[in-house]
Amino acid sequence: MASNFESSIQRGCDFIHDFACSACEEDGLNTEAQHFCNQCTKYYCDKCVPVHNKLYKRHTVLDRKDVKKWAAAPEMVDVLERCNRHPGETLKLVCGDHDKLCCHVCVAMDHRHCSSIQHIPDAAKGIRKDPEFRQLPQRVDVLRKQIEGMKNDRKKKRASLRKTRTAIIDEIKAIRKKINDILDKMEKTTVQDLDRLVADQELSIKKDMDSCTQMHDELKSIMDDIQSKDSSGEPPIYIGFRKCEEIIKQASEILQNMSNVVKYDITFRKHNEIEDNLSSMKNFGELNESNVFGAQPHASLFPREHVFATESYKEYNVRMSSDKISCNIQGICELPGGEIVISDYNNMKVKLLDQEYRVVDHRDVPEYPWDVRHIGGNEVAVCVNNNDDDRHELHFINITKGTLVTTRELSFPHNCFGAVHLGTNLYISSYTALYVYTITGRPVKKLYEYKSDGGTVRRIAISNDGKTFYITNSSNHQLITLDNLGNKLATFTDPDLRRPYGVHVTTAGHVFVCYLTSNTVMQIDKDGKMKLATLAKEKDGVYEPQAVYFSNRTSSLVVGGYKDTLLVVHVR
Template sequence: MAAFPVSSFAEGQVVDKEYCCSICEKHNTETNAAFYCKKCNTFFCGQCIHSHSKHGLWFNKQSPYGKDKIMKWPISKKMENYLLACDIHKNEKLTKFCQNHSRLCCSKCVDLDHSRCTPVKVISKVKRQSSDVKKLSVKVLKTLSRLKKLQGYREDSRRSMQVCYAELEQNMVETMQLNIQSFLVQCEDNSVNETHAHVEYSVDEMRQKIYSLLAEFENSAIKENKEELTLKQAPLLSVINTCIRHHIELLRVYEALRKVKDRTELSLITRYKCQDKIQQSEIYMNENFSDEVFTIQGKSTHNVRMSSDSKTCWITAMLVLPDGQFLVADWGNHKVKLLNQQYQVVSHCGVSAQSICQITPSEVAVTVDDWINTHEVQFITFNQSQLVTGRHFQLQHDCYGIAHHQGDLFICSGNAMFKYSLSGELICKLYEDASGFVTVWGFAMSHTGDKLYITSPSHHKLYTVARDGTLLAVFTDPELQYPQNVYVTPAGQVLVCGMLSHTIVQMDSEGKRKLATLVSVRDGVGRPCSVCYSSTTSSIIVGLLGDDNIMVFRVE
């Protein structure tokens, strides 16, 4: 079993409320437990522990475990009931496992959603793999770390906002003080050489005027300032609180893994519930973490030339596969190459691909265009490190960039973007720009499918377009010259390669501003025309035009 390096303080914060005193429960009272006796298999609160004297004094080796040894406590009844309960049908227990969907099911889940799935096994018959738990441990730690990082970013933004508004409020107060002082000086000048009676009247009048100024100030300016701050802080607080909730929920299930390692069925359930919590956390972070800027930590180069290659490699596209391997389109040698996680070529097929997109976990689609007569989409399947070409369909226009989303294919022709069905039926033309030679080349889609990021090499621009073809943003920058391909990471970060500026630029998720120039010619990059990101190795991989090497930049 893999180690679980979570601090005891954090563990205590999460699991403390899961345990109730066994003695108090017998009297229908729910009190948090502070001790556990293994020999008695009993939990004790701070009061009931005084009645426990079966195994000697507390400080003896046989004494009950306190909260400082909470890792030696068994799983609580509350947690066990939570793990066994179906997340959808709360009153039902999980009893089955659908292999088609890799989902735990209760009897209602099977009847309603998995009646046609095969096989649906009883949980006790599902094989458990220890290596899965070790990999899961790494994923959990990485997810918990990213949740904390996202929470920290939003807390920093909130503090910065509070400081700005505090300074604004202070300036408003100082302005009000000056106004009052100015009014008092004016009153003092008017009261010189006047009678005592008139001065008394003036003092009362001044008091009313000052009260009026302060009331107006407090009820308008200060109130509006505080209301505006509250309004602007609301989305930040929402992210902070959601991160805390995801962190606690994931940590609770993660902690249960070690406590149930000897209980086969419960261990399997806990593992899959842990995966569900990771997925929920990742979906949320992908929606809120897209502008996290990468920092380069190191680089390496890897040769992808094969002995059968007759020309220098032109890596026009790259794709990270679900198992951590890579597909690269070597247009110079008319091949699609499969690389393992060490960036070594392990298989290939003879297809002159311009761009690649994922269709299913075992199938991709590539655009094939020779700039003369061939314009088609080719499907390639891979199984046990072998690439096999399958069906294909012809196009009536040039084809370069390609992406897939929810059963639709999006294809760039150089001057327009078209939407097709997977069978090759043209659905519509989404976007067109005929103002230059190559204006619609490479593109990527946001994970929500609501935005398309399109490169325009001839105009040295990045366009952001809505799903219906509406132009949302246009970006240009001296450090983004002749942009080729664009890539969206699993967390939603947008990476663009500028071929003539020799750069990889990170954009914000709206496509309106540059967040950073991540790599440039100073890093040894020359004519980059493809880029991708591997979450397995936390690396940005860059393909170059006319170079047998790919460059790998380790990032945080």
């Protein structure tokens, strides 16, 4: 039967029909239909239509000359079984190579060379007993709640965004008012200076005019006196003459002095810097966009090349009364609402912390929990690993109303110490290799391997664009940087930095690494080639750190290790 099925698939690849015989399709054959039954809403070839007509004598059967009336037939295909790419076709096959449901047209066009094509009835056998199928209602219900929660969150974000817009506009108007006030003050001062200069010059002009009037009147008066003394003899006339000469001399000197002032004028030369500075500015300030993306609730407000400096340190106790031994924090991540999820290896617990770093809930796991990573919405994935009983799993946990609920689990044939989620892929570190899986757990490939010793692929982090991978190689005291094809780009080592363990990359591309033996938290450049800053050391509260996470919400590094406390490092 398998060989007949494979040959039918091959025939399906060779011919693509507008309408395939429904009866032949049920037998795994691909035969072009020549007839269509309105009542059955099925197609029949010349060999199958006689059987149909014999069974259903009163059905109306259309042949090829009425093919235009067949057009409505594809819509009659059951919605669930309808091929999304070819609505007139029914999903009959599944491609194992691409994990895709297919119709015959899909196979002929896109899966001709695939080696794992299976008939859906064969693939569907025992589906009701499949554990994943049994969990499907619960998973869908959880996901629907996540979707509804995300929708409500987006509504709140939209309302908050509009409030932010109003607040920024108010700030812009306040800036504009301050600028207007400054300009008004500058204008007032300039006009006052102008009025003072005009007043000074007007006073000088008035003095000149008064002097001219006085000289004019004195000359007229002395001449009138001389002319009136004409009959009085020469002495009075002589006296008048001499006085007039003196007045003429004084008047000439005054006129000469006045003539030296060519004109009264005021000039104005504007400060070009005012216009130049204003015209060079396109807006009142810099607007920074904060986006929800990937595993972090907010995009970093710090530019990619920013080198951080420490502002303060504070420790928060995360040990519970039910914890039997001291904590060992192996993983840290943050939810969109600001809650923190940590994995406590020693006590085999996943703990939920509120925004004040208080433990509000926990969930026991069957084996030692290692890394914990945000997947999306309020879902995280926890690496659960124990070589003694061959358990290598990834547990997906959803946080609903402050409660941790395990929704599904994936098992691996190798160790599972670290995990990162990006797009539709999961990246799993196995201690010596980096594997790629689909989000459903289907293996894709081994991206990188370093077998010289254990602990060569301890933890991993991926840049936001998915182009750069960072791997901590504890055994060789290295931070290794790869491209997305697994090619090594850089290897960073430092004699003062021993056993790199946890690594984290922000959405903007800042790289942070904690060193287990050196009790140090560092910022490394985005190329993975040099250290940029030391942000915390043992004297600051760092003790054998194994997990580091940067919270954009609080602009702080959260560090965990062999301690009952988390160290929160506020940076700038």
